[in-house]
Amino acid sequence: MFAVLNTGGKQYRASAEDELLVDRIPGEVGDSVEMPVSFKADGDDFDFAGSQARVEILEHLRGEKIHIYKYRPKKTYKKKTGHRQELTRIKVVEV
Numbered sequence: 001m002f003a004v005l006n007t008g009g010k011q012y013r014a015s016a017e018d019e020l021l022v023d024r025i026p027g028e029v030g031d032s033v034e035m036p037v038s039f040k041a042d043g044d045d046f047d048f049a050g051s052q053a054r055v056e057i058l059e060h061l062r063g064e065k066i067h068i069y070k071y072r073p074k075k076t077y078k079k080k081t082g083h084r085q086e087l088t089r090i091k092v093v094e095v
Contacts, residue, residue, distance in 0.1 A: 001041065004040075007035055019092075023085070029060065040095065066083045
């Protein structure tokens with residue numbers, strides 16, 4: 001049995017006891033949170049109804065740093081910035 005979870009504008013395929021790395025979700029470490037499910041499959045049975053899956057928050061962390069360079073040719077404009085995405089590691093308890 002698996003389900004497609006929706007969070008952060010993205011979709012993740014998960015089964016029970018799977019660990020996923022998703023965009024930051026509100027809550028403390030150890031909290032149990034409900035997440036929307038758009039698709040559920042169990043063998044030959046499919047369900048497109050909007051049900052909920054229960055997940056547990058394992059940790060909050062930050063992703064790798066991404067460097068962004070901006071420049072204008074033939075000008076003296078150069079700019080370097082960076083970004084680190086806020087992430088949450090979750091464990092699917094029940095689908």
